[in-house]
Amino acid sequence: MVTHKGKDWRTEQFRLGVCYYPEQWPDHLWKDDFCRMKELGFSVVRVAEFAWSIFEPEEGRFEFDLFDRAIDLAHQCGMLVIMSTPTTTPPAWLTAKYPEVLNAKQDGTVYQHGQRRHFNYNSPIYLELCARIVTQLAEHYKDHPGVVGWQIDNELNCEVNTFYSKADHAAFRVWLQDKYGSLQALNQAWGAVFWNQTYSDWSQVHLTRPTPTNSPNPHQALDEKRFFSDSAISYAKFQSEILREKAANQWVTTNGMFGHLDSHQMMDDTLDVFAYDSYPNFSTILPDKGDRPLLDRKWSLNLSAARDVSPNFIVMEQQAGPGGWVNRIEMPSPKPGQMRLWTYQSIAHGADMVLYFRWRTATMGTEIYWHGLNDYHNRPNRRIEEAGRIGGELKRIGGQLLGTTYQAEVAILKDYDNEWDGELDVWHGPLTGKSISGWFKALQRHHIPADTKYLRSSTTLEDLTKYQLLVYPHPAIMPESTAELLKSYVENGGTLILGCRSGYKDTTGQCYMQPFPGPLADLCGIEVEDFTLIGPLQQAPDIQWEGGNLLQGDAFVDILRVTSDNAEVLASYASDYYAGKPALVRSTRGKGTAYYYGSAFTEEAAGALIAENGLVSPAANWAELPEDVELAIRSHDGMQKCFAILMNYAHEERGVTFFSRKRDLLTDTVLHGIVTMKPFEVYVIEI
Template identity: 50%
Template sequence: MRKPQNFQWKEITMGTCYYPEHWSRELWQDDLQRMKAAGITVIRVAEFAWNKVEPEENVFVFDFWDEFLKLCKLEEMQVIFGTPTATPPAWLTEKYPEVLNCRQDGVPYRHGARRHYNYNSPKYRELSARIVEKLAQHYGKHPAIVGWQIDNELNCEVDEFYSEADSVAFRNFVKEKYKTLDNLNEAWGTVFWNQTYTDWEQIYVPRPVLNNGCNPHLRLDYYRFISESTISFCKMQAEIISKYKKDGDYITTNGMFWNLDNHKMAEECLDVYTYDSYPSFAFGLNRDPKTAKDLNDRHWSKNLTEVRSICPHFGIMEQQSGAGGWTTRMEGPAPRPGQLTLWAMQSVAHGADYISFFRWRTCTFSTEMYWHGILDYDNRDNRKLAEVKDFYNKLKCLDEVCGADYTAAFGVLKDYDNMWDTNVDVWHRRVEAQSSEEIFIASEIYHTPYNTLYLNEDTDIKELQKYPVLIYAHPVIMTGKKATLLKEYVANGGILIIGCRSGYKQENGKCVMLPQPGLLQKITGSDVRDFTFTSPAEPSVTANWDGQTIDMPIFNDIMEPVEEGETLAFYDNSYYAGKPAVIRKNTGKGYAIHFGSTFSRENMKVLLEYTGILEPFQAMLEAPQEVEVIQRVKGNKKYFFVLNYMGSEQKIVLKKQMRSLYDNVIANGEICMKPYETIVYEVLE
């Protein structure tokens, strides 16, 4: 069961990211004063400034940050201080090239960008620990500092590691896990293609092989290894900072990136979790239209839902304030008037109690000089600064909402083993990607919100029982302990929905010789007798569910009911026309549904309606599909965030009297929302 987070903001707070090393000292005080005038009370600094403290190996100077932090104390500006390990200095990488990460073919990533190190180099861990120790020892009790950020965006830019140090560490990882080579060879199925290992030294992180045919079971363990390496590096820094920081100061890092168990990292290393929110990525001008998200910036709510599963009351370390882009990649339009507020309020609606805009002023040089901040190169007041000030005024009206909990109608179950399996298995990847995307879209357009829950072997049944309905879309890998937990959830009155391709692998990624859905069969009452991707040579596959035609896209399980299973829908076409497509089984007070396909927004609506959870807010508020509706609850008070993502007016209908928190106006009936407008209501009973 997830432990409570160690830190939570007492009021919704606004900050920004600032880089004094980029600017003349003559600007510092004026910048801090202008920030305060805009409502900014916290700044994040130092995460890329190793050389400012250690310009040469083992030579430490503190004059720069001493001077700046003294000014922050004078101006009563609070500071989150970043450890600078995301960008090792040139003297370090030149003298110790073994610290560099490598491509899969062994070519090192050289100095000049960021995140070009590896977590497992003993020398890099030694030097990282030393710089963190020096900083924490010197600044841990500084009155201006309220928080510490570890590194910057762990596993961003690159989330695979192929240095020699990684191979050494990977050998130790699998040796600890399997104890003997016989056990490892059995788990990885190395008898296939004569891959059997006879010495631990023969084992490496994945290397280039013909047709990228790397052993999938080795690669699955490799992703587990990356996660453990990342967490170990983070924990090393957290333990050092903890020795020196003041009571009440928090440790965080800004996620959420890949091949990393973010939940475990948050629990073992952090006091609170923060995220970097850039909804404008949806409008990237050089994106592939084939992979574009059809909800555009609203799609970022899917990421925020994931963040909330890690830390229910999180912070945003970098909230988009301007157009994004590097000199080397990414282009994007500037936020339209109102979108800066919309995107920041999107974060608040989903649980953020701290919003820090990236960045105060756009850098005038180097790779990120097109990653625009609040202020532009000319340093003049502009419409973005005016909007930040207006956003602050709105935030101050929301103090009573701080700490309120997000309301979810259902839960979406996930786990890291199945997530990492999508890296290994293209069959799983396509199926999972379809359902993950469409469950989110259905939730958004039908105003039926969900929470994400990550299952592990220690998950408590109480966590599951908070939700009347759980969707575990495609749990390819299934364990006996998780199956038992799910059966208990159903028996106690829960409704469990699984999709196709479920329960046919064990933990090492090998297929089980059991009828699908494997260990879940006793819960679902379904027996998969055949399965197939849908064929592009045939019409789209549909099924008949009590007179309704529902789509069954991408992949189909062809089933028979067993052990008191009941068929709810039959396939309409293809060679399996007339065969069961959806099966239900009652167990105790609840039931499970095996939906024999991937999920779509259309068939999700049918499932949400069947389970009785569709549009839970409709008695209080109606909104068009273009508007996001979020409820947060605190005690007996209910608050609605209503967000218009469109550049056109949208109409909503309030069915109960509500108070607009921005202006304290009582409202009821039809409300016309302006383009990109946000409104926050308190429901008046």
């Protein structure tokens, strides 16, 4: 854990701002830019994440004039500044002189200079050069009255989250030696006796490499992901330690939430606050699969994961325009009102500071189609007008929201081991995305706020008992300690819902020699007597629920056998060779209940379980909300003040019925009876 934290990142007002690149624009534009930002209600800018060669144009020679002038001017115009360590894009002089800093593909092909994130985290010379530039920047800007915080690097593990340079292979061996202590223990953990993979010397051990079947040892692959994460965290931590020593009065963050990185551990070890980059329009090119996709509304699920890392967080990059590189990521423009909707979506889920990406669209480089607030011509446009409206609103009411936290009585459980193991293991990995999507759709359309909660070795019973219901879709890896924690949660009155393929692997990824679901079998009162994937030419089975609902399973079938007098069958398979066999079993234990569902969760199945458990929206006693409107609730500790945020994601008007008089704080308008919400409209209501 962090032993010394920097300055608190919060301020007395809600900070709205923007990412700015003074090195990309003539300096005669700067003052006008900062003045216009201030007029919009902005008060913070992020700078310098890609500016290493500006600060160090050649090795060992440092220059600060450009950013000194820009930061001084921003401060004079009333703007706070978040500085960045510029280590995400090492300069050409560095990669030319020290090619060992470059990352490599799994087959050993070395990435070349260009684009970004082309380095590795374990090159000793790269760490040395990073330490030097971070130290220089920290010492230079530590006392600047306008600089309030630091962003470490930029979007760790974005673009590429695998690392196979020579330095990484060497560091992996050291990491394994520290973890296992001996080759004998490593061989056992990796099941190396299978297919004669046993190692007799540490020099034989590597990260995964190409194989004839393109299928590495799964236990090696799991440890590899853990190593990638630890490498990134170590890289962030050494920068953070420099900043804490040299610039102790400025806070530290980093942005993004990307693959093969335990963001929770990074937060614990390294940061004062977590920052997330919110781009809901990715949903137009990566829609959630299945019926009735949520599109940009599904970004609330991503924001809930960021909120689990840091209950209140910064959105360092909020989408402000259509996104697109010159060769990929083609997105439509946000419609009028959508940028405002997305801003309040971030705020609803815990953001206490929001910066748009970016102030002005780049006229050069790969991101010339990743649009910011201003277009190339720098003249007024509808996005600027919309930003000004948001700035005025938050100037009036933003302070009331600061420090309030998102309220939920339901949580969807995740963990990094299953996430990483499921990338390779198609017998459980793909199920999780299906089921989380089904549950999130059902909860959203029932207007039941939900958290994402990552289970970790540090998770306590108190962390879980604040939730009425937990959904853990397909936790194949189930340590005994986690099973015991879940048992305690249920015994203390909680409701736990599990899906198929639960509980059959240990922390190495090896399978227990126990009936499925392994250490969860006693809690659930069942054993899995048979199972099958649903093949591509097969029909998913019908499932007959008590009370008459006939729903369809999805993707996989666990055929259950009840083993406890405290368990009862709530649904059975109605088709195929397992017709009549249990599909959903409810088991009571202590004060609580555990459910085991033998398939992947659809929205319909999740909706049936919501009804089974009597879950209702916290808005049920004061409003009737249509499906397209999201409900989020933020409140202060002790619920002294509670705010409901309603967001209409529909491209058409939607009617909301208010049973009692409420007031929209954004417009100071009374809401009562049937009220028409415009497309993308937002209400903030004190309740």
